[in-house]
Amino acid sequence: MTALVIDNIGLLVTGEPELGEGTLGLVRDAALVIEGDTVAAIERAGAAGDERLDAAGRCVIPGFVDSHTHLVFAGDRADEFAARMAGRPYAASGIRVTTAATRDATEDELRRLARARRAEALGAGITHLEIKSGYGLDTEAERRSCAVAAELTDDVTFLGAHAVPPEYEGRPDDYVELVCGEMLDACRPHARWIDVFCEEGAFDADQSRRVLEAGRAAGLGLRVHGNQLGFGPGVQLAVEMGAASVDHCAYMTDEDIAALAGGDDTVATFLPATDFSTRQPYPDARRAIDAGVGVAVATNCNPGSSYTTSMAFCIALAVRDMNMTPEEALLAATRGGARALRRDDVGRLAPGARADAVVLDAPSYTHLVYRPGVPLVGAVVMAGVVVLLEL
C-alpha cells in the first residue's frame, strides 16, 4: 500500500491526549504517515513515504466533524435575515418558506444544491458531516431529501418532525402519525438517525417522544433539537431516551445540566452561528463543561437560522462569546462532533483513525480564533486523499 506523508508539521493536533501534550495531544515537528485511508503512524519530521505533502512548519488538525447540518434545501431567505438584523425576531415559521421551495425542486436540483454546499464545507475543512432532511415535510419530499443526503454522508438524519406543514395546521397529532408511519418507512432506508424539533411552536414533549420511539423501533439512533428558543423539555427528554445529542441548548436550567452530566453520553451540541444569526443568547458552555457535560460545536448550516459552512467561524464565536478555550472549541468541533455521532473513526489523528486532516495556513490552531474571517484552510486530506491544496 502506498504511503502519503504529511511532513514538517510544526504543530500536530492529534486529539488524543495520550499521544502528546495537553488535552489536544499536541506533537511538535511531526510527520503524519497515512496508508490507504487510515493514519498509520505519527513520526518525527522527515519520515519516508511515496507521496509527500510538505506542511512547512504549519499546524495540522483533524478534519472538522460537523454533527448538525441541513444541507438539503432549495430557496433563499436573505430577506428574512436582513429583516432580523433590522429588529424582527427569529421565528421558526420561516421553515415553511424553505419547505415550499424544497417541495418545488426536483431531486436533481436538490442534489446539485446539496453537493455545492458539501463542496463548500469541504473547502472549510469539514471532512465529515451529518445531514438532516426536514424541509420536505411530506413523504415524497422527505424521502428525496434523505436519498440526496445519503449520497454525501453515512450520517443522514430523518427530520420529518421539523415543523408542522401548512396542510396539517391545527392537526399536529395527525402529522406526527404521518411522520411515525408512512414517512418514516420511506426515509428509513437512507437514514441512520431520527431527530425532532422539541420546542414550543414545533412539537411538544409527548409528540417528540412518539417520534423518537418510532425511530428507535425502526432501528434509528436518536437526536433532538431542544432548548433553542426558550426553556423546555428537550434536554431532559433527550437524556431520558438516551439520544446521542441534544442540539442548541441555549436555555438550560441547573436540572438540565445535571441531567446531561449524569446521563448516558448525551452530548450537548452548541450551534453558535445560529445564536449569532438570530441575535439569540449564546449557550452557557462554561457552566456545562465545568459540570462535566460532553459538548460539540457544529455549524447548523441551514437557510433560516445559520447559513454558514465555516466551522472556524463557529469556533471563534465559541471562544469569544461562549467562554470556551481555543482547545475546548477545537476539540468540540472535531472529537466532540464525532462523539455526538457516536463514532471514533473521525475527529482525531491517531493510528487506526480515518486519515482526515487539515493543514492550516498558520503556525497554530489559535489562529482560527485570532484571525476571524480569514480562510486558513491550506490543504485538506480526506480518507487519505489530498482533496484540496492551496499552499
Ligand code: NIG
Ligand atoms: O436548527 N431549529 C430548527 N431548525 C433549524 C432552523 C430552521 C430554519 O429556520 O429554517 C435550526 O436552527
